[in-house]
Amino acid sequence: MDAAEVKSSLCEVIATVQELSGLECPTLDGGTRPARDVKEFSSVxxxxxxxxxxxxxxxxxxxxxxxxxxxxTKIALSIDQCVERVMMxxxxxxxxxxxxxASNE
Structure with a gap:
């Protein structure tokens, strides 16, 4: 799994959540901050x-x-920042x- 696959998967998940919620999903890119830029995409x-x-x-x-x-920092993270966290x-x-x-060998 590479960062591009994670990013694509994350964008698909956000779009699916919005669809299931009956809400429109904006165009998602690396700079999109889901917690700020996606309608009702909150801690709920x-x-x-x-x-x-x-x-x-x-x-x-x-x-x-x-x-x-x-x-x-109380800052909503961008999709790229989310991907960095997932990759880490x-x-x-x-x-x-x-x-x-290795320890079991």
């Missing part, structure tokens, strides 16, 4: 969107990880899995 639907993304790209995102919002999680999980497999 984020867990649902995160679960959909997890299933779509086969990754585990910790429940306390707020993928769409930086709690320290994916890389960490892959590394942890390799280390675990």
């Amino acid at each position: 639907v984020w867990p649902f969107a995160i679960k959909m993304l997890e299933d779509k790209i086969d990754i585990e995102i910790p429940e306390d990880d707020n993928l769409f919002y930086d709690v320290e 999680l994916s890389n960490n999980q892959r590394q942890h899995k390799k280390e675990k497999e």
Whole structure:
């Protein structure tokens, strides 16, 4: 999985959430900040969107990880920033899995 695949999947998930909510979805690009730029895309639907993304790209995102919002800076994150977070999680999980497999040998 690369960043382009994650970005595409994330955009599909956001569009699906909007469709299921009966809301229009704006054009999504790397600079779009879903929590700010997508109508009613708030903390109420984020867990649902995160679960959909997890299933779509086969990754585990910790429940306390707020993928769409930086709690320290209180800034809504862009799609590109969300993708960076997912890639970092994916890389960490892959590394942890390799280390675990190596220790079992």
